[in-house]
Amino acid sequence: MKNNCLKYGMVGGGPGAFIGDVHRRAIRLDNTARLVAGSFSQDYDKTLSIGRDLGLDEDRLYDNFQEMAKQEASRDDGIDFVSITTPNNTHYPIAKSFLEQGINVLCDKPVTTTLAEAKELKELADRTDTLFGVSYTFSGYPMVKEARRLIKEGELGELRMIMGEYPDEWLAAPADNKQAAWRTNPDQAGISTCIADIGSHIENTVSYMTGCEISRLSANLDIFVEGRKLDDNGGVMIKYNNGVSGMYWASQIAIGNENGLKLRIFGSKGSLEWHHKNPNLLKFTKLNEAPRMLSRGHEYLGDEAQENSRIPAGHPEGFFEAFANIYSNFAAAVQAKKEKDSIDPSDFDYPKLEEGLRGVKFIEKCVESSKNDSKWIDFK
Numbered sequence: 010m011k012n013n014c015l016k017y018g019m020v021g022g023g024p025g026a027f028i029g030d031v032h033r034r035a036i037r038l039d040n041t042a043r044l045v046a047g048s049f050s051q052d053y054d055k056t057l058s059i060g061r062d063l064g065l066d067e068d069r070l071y072d073n074f075q076e077m078a079k080q081e082a083s084r085d086d087g088i089d090f091v092s093i094t095t096p097n098n099t100h101y102p103i104a105k106s107f108l109e110q111g112i113n114v115l116c117d118k119p120v121t122t123t124l125a126e127a128k129e130l131k132e133l134a135d136r137t138d139t140l141f142g143v144s145y146t147f148s149g150y151p152m153v154k155e156a157r158r159l160i161k162e163g164e165l166g167e168l169r170m171i172m173g174e175y176p177d178e179w180l181a182a183p184a185d186n187k188q189a190a191w192r193t194n195p196d197q198a199g200i201s202t203c204i205a206d207i208g209s210h211i212e213n214t215v216s217y218m219t220g221c222e223i224s225r226l227s228a229n230l231d232i233f234v235e236g237r238k239l240d241d242n243g244g245v246m247i248k249y250n251n252g253v254s255g256m257y258w259a260s261q262i263a264i265g266n267e268n269g270l271k272l273r274i275f276g277s278k279g280s281l282e283w284h285h286k287n288p289n290l291l292k293f294t295k296l297n298e299a300p301r302m303l304s305r306g307h308e309y310l311g312d313e314a315q316e317n318s319r320i321p322a323g324h325p326e327g328f329f330e331a332f333a334n335i336y337s338n339f340a341a342a343v344q345a346k347k348e349k350d351s352i353d354p355s356d357f358d359y360p361k362l363e364e365g366l367r368g369v370k371f372i373e374k375c376v377e378s379s380k381n382d383s384k385w386i387d388f389k
């Protein structure tokens with residue numbers, strides 16, 4: 010058991026919510042922390058109902074997140090971190106309330122709906138010396154970590170070209186479920202649906218795998234379904250500051266595709282290919298050699314891939330385990346910070362607020378470029 014003395018609270022993840030429940034299950038997978046407090050919904054009756062089901066004490070089920078932040082900060086046994094799993098527009102005020110009380114935050118992506126808000130959170134987290142993680146899921150997969158190691162160790166030679174795609178079909182027609190409702194509403198989603206929701210995953214996973222920094226981009230965002238105000242499909246051309254080129258495609262109208270994140274990285278000596286549908290495998294091809302299929306759970310993999318796995322090769326690990334890895338690495342940082350005066354968060358392998366901030370910038374730049382006839386713009 011790692012970090013099993015940590016306590017956490019959650020905002021969001023009420024009845025019928027998608028990702029809050031995934032976070033809770035993932036945290037339980039490794040006994041990373043114990044859920045002790047929550048404001049799971051704007052509706053207090055729903056918070057009470059789910060909180061009771063989860064076995065929480067009623068005095069730690071809160072009517073709203075402001076009260077939760079204040080009360081938890083004043084308790085000797087208060088939470089060590091809060092997990093924020095609410096719609097995009099609420100991340101900023103919720104994170105702010107907890108940071109102001111000195112409580113560590115793990116927030117889902119995109120971290121805010123504007124870059125100005127993300128910068129404010131960064132300044133606040135620095136000032137209050139709190140840890141801030143962002144649940145960019147795909148960086149938690151062992152074979153994504155293996156790809157990162159191989160690239161770092163120069164196995165691909167000089168990087169040349171990056172292809173990233175995330176096709177999905179769930180918004181190919183008007184949808185009236187609650188997840189679709191807020192994602193297509195600019196008041197709750199922000200300035201983008203598709204790029205913010207899934208294009209942001211391509212941006213983060215590519216950056217994590219390759220370390221390449223975007224220097225310029227040109228985007229074309231589409232709205233195909235009538236009546237929508239925000240993009241449901243988009244392509245982005247990228248130039249990175251090391252001369253590498255990239256192309257990203259994110260789509261929520263791609264019938265026949267389901268969360269189909271696929272990344273292909275090409276270098277002068279070899280290439281890598283990772284597909285979310287088969288996340289335990291990584292295709293690695295060296296120039297003039299037969300392709301190799303690397304598989305999770307083997308000793309031939311690097312330490313990061315091995316340390317972030319649980320069961321032997323051939324037994325699939327997936328989405329829950331990827332979240333669990335982000336949480337256990339974040340919780341290790343929270344635990345270390347409790348034990349020492351200061352820690353260096355870069356020693357711990359979880360997505361930081363800097364990445365969240367860059368992700369929000371990516372969304373803003375894509376929208377800006379697309380609105381200007383796909384003009385190439387600097388990513389400063």
Ligand SMILES: NC(=O)c1ccc[n+]([C@@H]2O[C@H](COP(=O)([O-])OP(=O)(O)OC[C@H]3O[C@@H](n4cnc5c(N)ncnc54)[C@H](O)[C@@H]3O)[C@@H](O)[C@H]2O)c1
Binds near residue numbers: 026145
């Ligand atoms: N990392 C990933 O892979 C991933 C996947 C899905 C969603 N997400 C992100 O997670 C967030 C939530 O998405 P979802 O699909 O779970 O949404 P959802 O609509 O299913 O759930 C949101 C929950 O938040 C609650 N909520 C809203 N405002 C609240 C408030 N002020 N106080 C307390 N609770 C409140 C709602 O009642 C609901 O229970 C979004 O930011 C989304 O982008 C990330």
